Amino acid sequence: MNRELTRREKILLLVLIVVVLVAGYCKLILIPINDQISSYRLNMEAEQTELDANQGKMAQMQKMQKAIEEIKAAGEKRTIPQYDNSGKLMIELHEIMSDTLDYSLDCSAGTVQQDYIMLRPIVMTFRTSTYAQARQIVDRLCSSENISQISDMNMNTYTEGRNSGTVETTLVITYFEIMP
Structure with a gap:
């Protein structure tokens, strides 16, 4: 039963191989890479939000430090004591x-x-x-x-x-x- 494939069968077989390769590429390579990129973007957004919050806290701390320095320069001796005073x-x-x-x-x-x-x-x-x-x-x-x-x-x-x-x-x- 070794018969030669017709031209149409060869073309269909070639199309099937291309479809299997494209599906395999999408399933095994493209989708995991896209999922990883999405995960990285979510992590980046979370880190950016945390960074913005920390920058806000830092700006507030610098403002408070400046106010404390101004108070000390004006001669005020009082400071906020450490915990458990x-x-x-x-x-x-x-x-x-x-x-x-x-x-x-x-x-x-x-x-x-x-x-x-x-x-x-x-x-x-x-x-x-x-x-x-x-x-x-x-x-x-x-x-x-x-x-x-x-x-x-x-x-x-x-x-x-x-x-x-x-x-x-x-x-x-x-x-x-x-x-x-």
Whole structure:
């Protein structure tokens, strides 16, 4: 059964071989290369997004550093302390509060902002004999070496009872620390 192929059969066989080669090339070479290129493009976009975010953070850090340098040039000595400054902070608060009749501190858990700043809120209540003493203590808290922000301040003067004539001050003071 060895017969010679006709011209038409040879052409069809040649077309079949070309189709198989093209399909094999597409399936084995072209499609994996295109998939790899798509994967690289997605990775490049993700890296570009991360790079843009990091450049934004770097620009913000440079702006903050410049602001810190300007503050230092103006003679300001206060800086944001490193993380876990609570020992020094409690000593300073005790010194500031020594002029009060009594005081209480309620330290709540800190929260992290922007991945590098720790906020430590403290609810503070203290009693003094006069409004001027209360004001002086608030001023000392504001001028403390530890950078802070005072919010929710309330002052009450008692006119009756055993606390008559005293001023009770309640405030929330948030101290800032730099995360390691």
